[in-house]
Amino acid sequence: MPYRTHHSRSAPFVATCPDCEIERSSDSATELVAFYRRHHRHTGHDIVVTRADLEFSAAVTAALDASDDVAAVVDGLDARYGVDKHDSIESGTDGVPIGIVVAAMSERGFTVGETLEAIAGVRMTGALYEPRDDHLAAF
Ligand SMILES: [Zn+2]
Numbered sequence: 001m002p003y004r005t006h007h008s009r010s011a012p013f014v015a016t017c018p019d020c021e022i023e024r025s026s027d028s029a030t031e032l033v034a035f036y037r038r039h040h041r042h043t044g045h046d047i048v049v050t051r052a053d054l055e056f057s058a059a060v061t062a063a064l065d066a067s068d069d070v071a072a073v074v075d076g077l078d079a080r081y082g083v084d085k086h087d088s089i090e091s092g093t094d095g096v097p098i099g100i101v102v103a104a105m106s107e108r109g110f111t112v113g114e115t116l117e118a119i120a121g122v123r124m125t126g127a128l129y130e131p132r133d134d135h136l137a138a139f
Contacts, residue, residue, distance in 0.1 A: 029099025095135030
């Protein structure tokens with residue numbers, strides 16, 4: 001498990017680079033992904049999410065606990081974050097913010113880089129798609 005850090009100001013999402021000990025707090029999980037992308041581009045380092053305040057229903061938690069597979073995690077999160085497929089005038093769901101997927105996978109010991117790699121791998125198989133920028137949905 002990633003180690004936990006504590007802050008005077010309690011941002012719901014915190015990520016750190018274990019190599020530089022740089023830390024970034026944000027109200028948005030997606031901002032942590034942007035932090036990773038910038039930092040990785042400059043240094044090649046990976047980023048670890050050390051704190052993610054996510055609240056899920058028992059049903060979603062059970063679905064998530066059943067699998068480490070990123071497609072299954074997206075599918076489980078979609079029930080919480082996605083738009084009901086039948087209510088949407090567009091085809092399908094708006095998807096799950098990629099930062100939320102990264103945060104949920106961090107609970108399973110994945111770094112940000114590992115999660116993005118797993119997402120890219122699953123997208124190649126067609127099991128995940130991007131209904132809009134930085135949002136994911138499972139088929
Ligand atoms: Zn670094």
